[in-house]
Amino acid sequence: MVRFEDVVLRYGKGPEILKHISLQFDPGSYHFLVGASGAGKSSLLRMMYLAQHPSDGRVALFGRDIAGLSRRETALLRRQIGVVFQDFRLLEHLTARENVALPLQISGEAGARSAKDVEELLSWVGLADHMDALPPTLSGGQQQRVAIARAVIGRPSLLLADEPTGNLDDRMAVRLLYLFEELNKIGTTVVIATHNESLVQRFRHPITRLSGGEIDSSGDSAAAPKREAP
Amino acid sequence: MSRRRKHQAVPLDRDASGRYLPLLVAIMVYLAALALAGAMVANKLASRWDSGLAGALTVQLPAAAPAAENATGNDPVLPAVVALLEQTQGVIAVDAMQTSEISALLEPWLGDAVLAGDLPLPRLIAVTVDAGQPPDLAALRRSVLAIAPGSLVDDHQRWLSHLLDLAWAVEIMAIVIVAMVVCAAAIMVAFVTRMGLAAHEQAIELLHLIGAQDSYVARQFQNHALSLGLRGGLIGLLCALPTLYLGRHLLQRINSGLLPEMSLLPHEWSLLILLPVASALVTMLTARFTVLRTLARMP
Numbered sequence: 001m002v003r004f005e006d007v008v009l010r011y012g013k014g015p016e017i018l019k020h021i022s023l024q025f026d027p028g029s030y031h032f033l034v035g036a037s038g039a040g041k042s043s044l045l046r047m048m049y050l051a052q053h054p055s056d057g058r059v060a061l062f063g064r065d066i067a068g069l070s071r072r073e074t075a076l077l078r079r080q081i082g083v084v085f086q087d088f089r090l091l092e093h094l095t096a097r098e099n100v101a102l103p104l105q106i107s108g109e110a111g112a113r114s115a116k117d118v119e120e121l122l123s124w125v126g127l128a129d130h131m132d133a134l135p136p137t138l139s140g141g142q143q144q145r146v147a148i149a150r151a152v153i154g155r156p157s158l159l160l161a162d163e164p165t166g167n168l169d170d171r172m173a174v175r176l177l178y179l180f181e182e183l184n185k186i187g188t189t190v191v192i193a194t195h196n197e198s199l200v201q202r203f204r205h206p207i208t209r210l211s212g213g214e215i216d217s218s219g220d221s222a223a224a225p226k227r228e229a230p
Numbered sequence: 231m232s233r234r235r236k237h238q239a240v241p242l243d244r245d246a247s248g249r250y251l252p253l254l255v256a257i258m259v260y261l262a263a264l265a266l267a268g269a270m271v272a273n274k275l276a277s278r279w280d281s282g283l284a285g286a287l288t289v290q291l292p293a294a295a296p297a298a299e300n301a302t303g304n305d306p307v308l309p310a311v312v313a314l315l316e317q318t319q320g321v322i323a324v325d326a327m328q329t330s331e332i333s334a335l336l337e338p339w340l341g342d343a344v345l346a347g348d349l350p351l352p353r354l355i356a357v358t359v360d361a362g363q364p365p366d367l368a369a370l371r372r373s374v375l376a377i378a379p380g381s382l383v384d385d386h387q388r389w390l391s392h393l394l395d396l397a398w399a400v401e402i403m404a405i406v407i408v409a410m411v412v413c414a415a416a417i418m419v420a421f422v423t424r425m426g427l428a429a430h431e432q433a434i435e436l437l438h439l440i441g442a443q444d445s446y447v448a449r450q451f452q453n454h455a456l457s458l459g460l461r462g463g464l465i466g467l468l469c470a471l472p473t474l475y476l477g478r479h480l481l482q483r484i485n486s487g488l489l490p491e492m493s494l495l496p497h498e499w500s501l502l503i504l505l506p507v508a509s510a511l512v513t514m515l516t517a518r519f520t521v522l523r524t525l526a527r528m529p
């Protein structure tokens with residue numbers, strides 16, 4: 001599903017943000033990426049949702065090297081990936097309902113049935129009374145839930161979430177992580193980047209620890225992801 | 231998805247450029263409508279002159295000297311030239327104009343002196359020839375000169391060619407103006423589209439990240455441009471119609487036989503009415519092309 005081979009990332013001529021990362025996430029797996037702020041979690045995710053190409057090394061998604069993808073192929077591949085951005089990235093002129101429906105509209109699946117799916121999902125994340133609210137009128141936690149609903153509405157094969165529980169109370173955070181588990185049970189590969197160690201410990205899923213742009217192999221070996229031999 | 235309104239993924243209708251684009255398109259369509267109408271009138275003018283004077287000759291005999299008149303007071307040269315013309319192959323009709331008709335033609339320029347008979351007037355013979363088999367003009371000139379020295383045989387071609395050149399020049403200029411207006415409109419729309427791409431960079435990036443292809447983004451811009459172009463085109467056409475009516479009215483007041491009826495035919499009106507559609511298509515295609523070209527250059 002996701003395969004990094006000796007991946008190096010630097011922005012421009014700056015220092016290496018990611019240093020010789022090799023890892024593999026198998027289809028249907030559930031992973032936590034843990035590390036302090038600046039450890040490289042978001043950069044790693046950016047490459048997974050095709051916003052960034054590696055400076056060196058090879059990244060493959062769904063068995064395809066991302067370096068050789070055309071713009072059209074990139075777009076089609078992105079439709080299989082749901083992303084919860086750290087800064088939510090909601091379109092402020094669209095209502096919560098329209099934001100969540102956007103991936104369906106883009107992939108040409110918008111219709112009466114999908115409209116019902118959107119409403120059900122928004123109700124499930126506790127926003128039944130805010131479906132027609134514009135993002136600026138919602139709280140941070142509510143915006144985050146809209147962003148999560150938008151990421152999962154298309155039932156992606158790969159779900160990437162960057163600090164998805166940062167603005168949520170513990171009860172809602174746990175509830176959303178269980179939603180991700182439900183998606184994982186039906187085959188979605190889930191990768192969650194978070195600095196919330198206590199939350200991660202509630203789930204028994206593999207943990208990849210990042211520190212200073214490198215994978216920290218001193219972490220919990222039992223929970224470590226399957227890694228490629230260097 | 232919402233039932234209450236059709237939403238745009240990129241909020242282009244909030245851009246300031248959207249407010250001014252219809253106005254600019256309206257000005258362009260206004261100019262294009264006037265130029266196009268000018269081209270059509272010039273074309274009509276050229277056709278009329280060309281067909282009206284084809285197959286016609288004018289023979290001008292010098293004014294008769296009193297000594298040349300016979301005992302009855304008539305000049306014997308005029309009937310001789312008329313007879314010659316009537317016998318010439320390719321001549322269909324010969325009409326020697328009466329002195330009173332010639333006086334009436336010259337009266338607006340020369341005044342009452344012409345009517346009083348104070349001025350010596352040339353004698354004019356209007357000749358209709360077979361346009362398919364015209365007479366040998368050089369031979370006819372020689373024969374007429376042999377009877378009436380100093381006379382002129384004019385087939386109007388010199389004068390006509392100058393007028394036709396003028397009419398074609400007006401027509402070509404009008405077409406060039408229309409082409410320049412289209413180019414200016416396209417450049418303007420491309421500029422506004424690029425401004426829109428820059429202003430909505432983050433929204434467009436998000437759309438790409440959730441799987442939108444370039445064509446989806448281009449559709450947002452082209453639909454918006456289509457709407458603005460159509461609106462501007464209609465405004466421009468509505469403004470052009472009174473101007474065209476006023477122009478027609480002023481030309482009719484000239485009341486010159488040189489100018490044809492200035493009203494446009496139905497198919498010419500339909501060309502003008504299509505201008506808003508054309509402006510909408512130009513703005514739409516320009517916006518689409520600009521977006522696709524700009525996005526293709528992005529990493």
